[in-house]
Amino acid sequence: MFRSSIVARLSGKTRAGFRRGTGVAVTVAALALALSACGADTETGAAEPSTTTTTTSSRPATTSTTTAPASTATSAPAALPRTSTQTPTTTVTLEETVPAAVPAAAPVAEPALMPAVVCMNLQDAQDLIQAQGVFFSRSTDATGRGRKQVLDANWIVVAQSPGVGVPITEGVADLSVVKIGEPNPC
Template identity: 50%
Template sequence: MTHVRKTAGAAAGALLIALVIAGCGGGGDTALTTTVTETATAAVSTETEASTAAPPTTEPPTTEAPPPMTQATATTAPPEEPAIMPDVVCMNLQDAQDEIQDAGVFFSRSTDATGQGRSQILDRNWVVVAQTPDPGTAIGEGDAVLSAVKIGESDSC
């Protein structure tokens, strides 16, 4: 079918060129225009016939009933244990975030402990000086907040 569309497209393009030439030439070659028109019409007819042809028949899918539910398939997985906040104070910010992820929480937040509101773009250049919540506390996504300063700035570590 792709070949048919390419043929139809080429024929239509040739028709357009012939019509432009005929229009620009003030009379043009009538035989050329007629030939291109017939070719384009035949190609479009072929494409229409190909696209409206009945799809090949396939056997209907078989439907089987699902197996009956047994006690073994009805049981649910045990609930996951909550993530516990690790102690990450005095750690490199990137390493601290990795520890929190290892505990089971993907998303933690960080802030500039100096109060200047700087963003922690390159986490390896920052050190954690405070954390919320305290170590050992159950945490969820976004609960962990790490206060950090740039490495080399005054900190309590």
Template identity: 45%
Template sequence: MIALGSLVLLTACGGVGAAGAQPTVTATTTVTATQTSTVPATSAPPPSAARPSAQAGVVPNVVGLNHQLAQDTMQAAGFYFLTEEDATGQGRLLINDRNWVVVSQQPAGGTHATPDTKIILRSKKIGE
């Protein structure tokens, strides 16, 4: 943004005096320009940088882990397309993932898959 300021000072000297005397006029103009720019402090990485490229990786075996840790493990390995199911067939929602344990997964642990592979984690409440 450019800010311009100007100051004009007009001073008339002299007065009504002798005939033929001309008043003296002095004019001073001062112009000051400043330019500022704003640079964002940080910027978010592009969406493509948030996920790895489509290279195949090994699906971790998360059977026996609590559901939250299983999800964290999958994401750390580069798998983000995760779905979950109640393994008992009751159709319950896994609200508190730490209260559930993974009893099966598809594809199985050790399978080579691309990061866009759908991973199904079937879990039941701990103690069931």
């Protein structure tokens, strides 16, 4: 508060005038920032915005006056002065950039099919599913004790859902597992 009153006194503006000038400056800065943020991102494939260039030139009006010499042989009235006026010329050039065509969508990949992973160690089973193009699969403790599979290589798959050859997407593959060395059908 002290600082703004000193600046106002030095600039000869009252507090209200100082605030009004600051408000205008802030508004202009915000408008400039908003306009500069309107550009498109070319790395993501978005189209370039169209640009318009306007060139205007104008010449001031010029007037020239010429008087024809008077003839001495005749008694005709003196010639009137001729006046020519050039009108101002304005040239406007508009240039518009047409946005680039949007690339066609990538072809849809074949759906991943569930591989046979029963009796494989959990890590190898997950690697095989990932090789099919699905990177998120779930695993659950087949004993019902709710144990978490921290080290995937210490577990063996005893059942899978969905069955072999069924199309799968992310998170659909569910593998039932037990620790290696525990009773299992493998």
